[in-house]
Each structure stands twice: as structure tokens, then as C-alpha cells.
Amino acid sequence: xxxxxxxxxxxxxxxxxxxxxxxxxxxxxxxxxxxxxxxSGTGKSTLLRCINQLTVPNSGRxxxxxxxxxxxxxxxxxxxxxxxxxxxxxxxxxxxxxxNNISIGLKLVLGMPAPNAKEKALLELKRVGLEQxxxxxxxxxxxxxxxxxxxxxxxxxxxxxxxxxxxxxALDPELIGExxxxxxxxxxxxxxxxxxxxxxxxxxxxxxxxIFMEHGVVVEEGSPEQMFANPQFNRTRxxxxxxxxLYGKHTE
Amino acid sequence: xxxxxxxxxxxxxxWEGTLITLQITLITLIIGFVIGFPAALARIYGGxxxxxxxxxxxxxxxxxxVLVQLFIIYYGLPQxxxxxxxxxxxxxxxxxxSGAYQAEYFRGAIQxxxxxxxxxxxxxxxxxxxxxxxxxxxxxxxxxxxxxANEVVSMVKVTSIVYLTAVPDLMTKAKMLSSKYFNPIxxxxxxxxxxxVIIGILxxxxxxxxxxxxxxxxxxxxxxx
Ligand SMILES: Nc1ncnc2c1ncn2[C@@H]1O[C@H](COP(=O)(O)OP(=O)(O)OP(=O)(O)O)[C@@H](O)[C@H]1O
Ligand SMILES: [Mg+2]
Numbered sequence: 001x002x003x004x005x006x007x008x009x010x011x012x013x014x015x016x017x018x019x020x021x022x023x024x025x026x027x028x029x030x031x032x033x034x035x036x037x038x039x040s041g042t043g044k045s046t047l048l049r050c051i052n053q054l055t056v057p058n059s060g061r062x063x064x065x066x067x068x069x070x071x072x073x074x075x076x077x078x079x080x081x082x083x084x085x086x087x088x089x090x091x092x093x094x095x096x097x098x099x100n101n102i103s104i105g106l107k108l109v110l111g112m113p114a115p116n117a118k119e120k121a122l123l124e125l126k127r128v129g130l131e132q133x134x135x136x137x138x139x140x141x142x143x144x145x146x147x148x149x150x151x152x153x154x155x156x157x158x159x160x161x162x163x164x165x166x167x168x169x170a171l172d173p174e175l176i177g178e179x180x181x182x183x184x185x186x187x188x189x190x191x192x193x194x195x196x197x198x199x200x201x202x203x204x205x206x207x208x209x210x211i212f213m214e215h216g217v218v219v220e221e222g223s224p225e226q227m228f229a230n231p232q233f234n235r236t237r238x239x240x241x242x243x244x245x246l247y248g249k250h251t252e
Numbered sequence: 253x254x255x256x257x258x259x260x261x262x263x264x265x266x267w268e269g270t271l272i273t274l275q276i277t278l279i280t281l282i283i284g285f286v287i288g289f290p291a292a293l294a295r296i297y298g299g300x301x302x303x304x305x306x307x308x309x310x311x312x313x314x315x316x317x318v319l320v321q322l323f324i325i326y327y328g329l330p331q332x333x334x335x336x337x338x339x340x341x342x343x344x345x346x347x348x349x350s351g352a353y354q355a356e357y358f359r360g361a362i363q364x365x366x367x368x369x370x371x372x373x374x375x376x377x378x379x380x381x382x383x384x385x386x387x388x389x390x391x392x393x394x395x396x397x398x399x400x401a402n403e404v405v406s407m408v409k410v411t412s413i414v415y416l417t418a419v420p421d422l423m424t425k426a427k428m429l430s431s432k433y434f435n436p437i438x439x440x441x442x443x444x445x446x447x448x449v450i451i452g453i454l455x456x457x458x459x460x461x462x463x464x465x466x467x468x469x470x471x472x473x474x475x476x477x
Binding site: 052078079083087137150 | 374377387
């Protein structure tokens with residue numbers, strides 16, 4: 001039997017009296033592209049951050065690539081090396097140019113010698129089509145370019161899985177396409193991806209599964225075909241209808 | 253005595269005083285940095301106890317006149333058997349004072365950095381210490397530079413209080429000249445020009461450093477154009 005590369009078991013997370021995640025269990029197999037959708041404030045980001053423990057769940061267990069990250073004895077920094085994370089607000093390092101944004105993790109975390117790190121960083125920039133922007137600072141890049149550098153920064157660490165938290169929702173509509181293209185390419189190359197996104201064109205094209213979350217629980221999940229054509233719950237249909245209306249226009 | 257003959261006598265004296273003023277400014281700023289920067293880190297990352305100590309330090313020193321602080325150290329400590337030379341007392345008092353202000357500038361700079369920077373560093377597998385050293389501190393230095401430049405300028409002026417503890421700085425030299433030649437207007441105006449030139453040069457140098465180290469998109473909200 002093949003083990004899932006990501007496994008969540010009964011994850012609970014609350015802030016004060018607010019229960020945000022109310023017992024989420026999930027298994028994701030290697031090579032899957034899972035798209036998570038759901039209304040604002042539902043706990044999608046919280047769930048994604050629980051996977052790499054940027055947010056520590058109150059209870060429940062998380063395994064990634066065979067390692068239990070919720071085990072207090074685990075070296076979480078080491079485990080995070082190979083879990084790529086792409087943020088909604090990008091979070092490129094503001095004092096470093098595009099190249100150094102990518103190479104800094106290689107040098108400081110993986111201990112790669114500077115010339116090798118530079119070479120690899122350039123390669124990763126090329127992969128997202130930005131090799132000619134290597135010397136520019138985040139403040140000199142467009143929103144879409146920044147997010148592509150951020151993806152390259154995560155990819156440089158040779159991640160086993162990539163987590164995307166609404167990578168395009170802060171972008172101007174005309175910049176969304178270039179980021180989605182990079183993500184689609186990645187999906188086709190076989191990367192295991194968990195994407196919180198409301199870009200349903202992307203989901204239709206590359207998702208192996210869509211998960212609809214609301215109020216801290218998984219309401220429904222299924223293949224894109226099934227979710228779009230024949231959802232089990234009215235609520236799912238309603239929400240998919242709403243986001244297709246909102247986000248449909250610029251997803252080719 | 254004409255102003256020119258007075259200048260002939262006064263300039264070497266004032267120059268000597270200027271060197272002392274610069275020396276006190278420099279040493280004070282260094283002491284202030286060595287105390288203030290860790291104090292800022294302690295307040296943000298140091299947990300409850302260290303944070304409270306750092307807060308108490310900055311609030312007490314910024315909440316009382318620097319002259320009172322200098323007198324406590326120079327005139328007050330001897331009561332406990334600790335007698336410090338005037339120079340040492342000046343370095344300690346002004347250094348502690350500057351440290352409190354520098355702590356606030358660095359704290360403001362660190363807090364202006366979005367929490368996403370730390371999260372992004374951690375998501376790559378950096379531990380918190382590496383993230384602070386390689387991601388937060390370089391940005392904080394750059395962000396704090398304008399405020400820090402103000403502290404340099406302000407320190408040049410604040411050092412003039414050491415004439416009250418008989419340190420032979422620019423102000424002390426001026427005071428001596430003026431009581432010797434009974435020409436306070438000429439003396440103090442000349443001294444003022446000295447201060448102005450020192451500050452002018454420092455301002456030019458500091459804004460040059462600011463300009464050459466500018467990183468597009470990395471600035472405090474208030475200085476963003
Ligand atoms: N650090 C925190 N402290 C307190 N409350 C938090 C924190 N982080 C998230 N929350 C709360 O948890 C809830 C879920 O937030 P989360 O960001 O996971 O939602 P989301 O589904 O990603 O929403 P969106 O679509 O708006 O990004 C929200 O009500 C939010 O206010
Ligand atoms: Mg979110």
C-alpha cells in the first residue's frame with residue numbers, strides 16, 4: 001500500500017474561544033494537486049499553516065513524507081526545508097534582490113556553497129521565466145513577478161510538496177495568468193500541491209481533487225468534474241456558483 | 253582686542269574642544285548602540301523578564317533629563333564610594349541615555365517589518381535565530397538609519413552638557429574663553445559656528461550613506477514618497 005505524502009488526522013485549532021478548525025482529516029497522495037476552496041474566515045490558511053506547523057494545532061497529528069511534524073521531538077526546521085510555502089502576500093525578503101531571495105535558503109539552510117547556490121538560484125529563476133530580473137529588488141518587481149520569484153524560492157529547496165495560500169488573490173487581474181501558468185506547469189511535472197485558490201479554471205485544468213471547507217470542517221470533496229457537475233450539497237453548488245461568477249472572467 | 257586677534261587665540265582652543273566633543277559623541281554613540289540594539293531585541297524577542305527590564309530602562313532614561321542622569325553618575329555615585337573621572341562619567345551617562353533612544357529607534361524599525369518576513373524565513377527551514385540575524389536585522393538597520401542619523405546629530409549637541417562636569421569639550425572651551433576675554437557674544441557665536449559645521453558635515457555624510465544604501469521598496473511608511 002502506498003503511504004500518503006501528507007496526512008492530517010483530526011486537526012483542531014482554536015484562537016481563544018473561536019474554534020477555527022474542528023477536526024480535519026485529510027490524506028494527500030504523491031503527485032496529487034488538491035485545491036481547497038471555501039468562504040473567507042473558514043480556516044483555509046490556518047489549515048495550510050498547520051501542515052508545515054507555522055501554526056501549531058491544538059490537537060491532532062500531521063505527517064509529511066513519513067515524518068510526524070506534530071511529534072514534539074521532531075526538528076521542525078529541518079522538516080520545513082522540503083515543504084514549499086507560497087504566501088498570499090508573497091513575503092519576498094525586501095532587502096535582497098531576486099537572486100539572493102532564492103539563494104539565501106540554499107546557503108543558510110542547506111549549507112550550499114555560494115557559487116553553487118547562485119547557479120541553482122539562476123536556474124530556478126529561469127524556470128519561472130525571470131532570469132533577466134535576477135538583480136532587481138522586490139520593490140522593483142511587479143506583483144506577478146514577485147509571486148513567481150517566491151515560487152522559485154520555494155522550489156529551489158527541492159520541496160517534496162508545495163503549499164499555496166491564495167497566491168494570486170492579491171494580484172491585479174492581468175497578472176494572475178502568469179502565476180497560474182507557472183503553477184500549472186509545476187502540476188504537470190508531477191509536483192504534489194495543495195492550493196488554496198478560487199481560480200476555478202486552474203482547478204478544472206490540473207486539480208485531482210477539490211475540497212470545499214466551511215466553518216472549520218470539510219463539507220465536501222471530490223474530483224473537479226464531480227464537484228462542478230454534481231455536488232452532493234446545495235451549499236457546495238451555491239459556493240461554486242458564486243466563485244465562478246467572481247473569479248471566472250480571467251481564468252482562460 | 254579685535255575679533256581677528258581673538259580668533260588667533262581662540263581657534264586652537266576651540267579646535268581642541270571640538271576634538272573632545274567628537275570623541276565623546278563617537279564613544280557615546282557606540283556605547284548607546286551596544287546597549288540599545290540588544291535592548292530593542294530583548295524587548296521584542298526576549299520574553300517577559302528581559303522585555304520588562306528593557307522597557308524599564310528605555311522609559312526611565314527617556315523620561316528623565318540627561319543632565320540629572322549625568323549628575324547622579326558624576327556627583328551621586330561617589331556617595332557610594334564610586335568616584336568616576338569626568339570623562340568616564342560622561343561616557344556612561346550619555347551612553348546609557350543614547351542607548352535608550354537607540355533602543356526605541358531599532359524597536360520601531362523591527363516592528364515595522366511585516367511578520368510575513370519571519371514566516372517566510374521559517375517556511376524555508378530557517379530557525380528563528382538565523383531569521384533574525386539574516387532577515388530581520390539587516391532590514392531593521394536600513395529602516396532605522398534615518399532615525400539613527402538624527403540621534404547622531406542630537407548627540408553632538410547633547411554632549412555640550414559635560415561642561416558642567418568640567419570635561420574640556422567645545423562648550424567648556426568657549427566658556428573659559430568668554431570669561432577670560434569678557435566677550436561672550438563673539439565666543440559663543442564662534443562656538444555655535446563650530447557646532448554647525450560639525451553637524452553640517454555629519455549630516456552630509458549620513459545622508460550620503462542613506463542614499464547609497466537605499467533599497468527600493470524598503471523604507472519606513474513615513475519616509476516613503
Ligand atoms: N493568529 C491569529 N490570531 C487570532 N485569530 C486568528 C489568527 N489567525 C487566524 N485567525 C482567525 O481564524 C479564522 C480563520 O482564518 P483563516 O485565515 O484561516 O481563514 P481563511 O479561510 O484563510 O480566510 P481568507 O479566505 O479570508 O484568507 C479567522 O476568523 C481569523 O480571524
Ligand atoms: Mg486565507
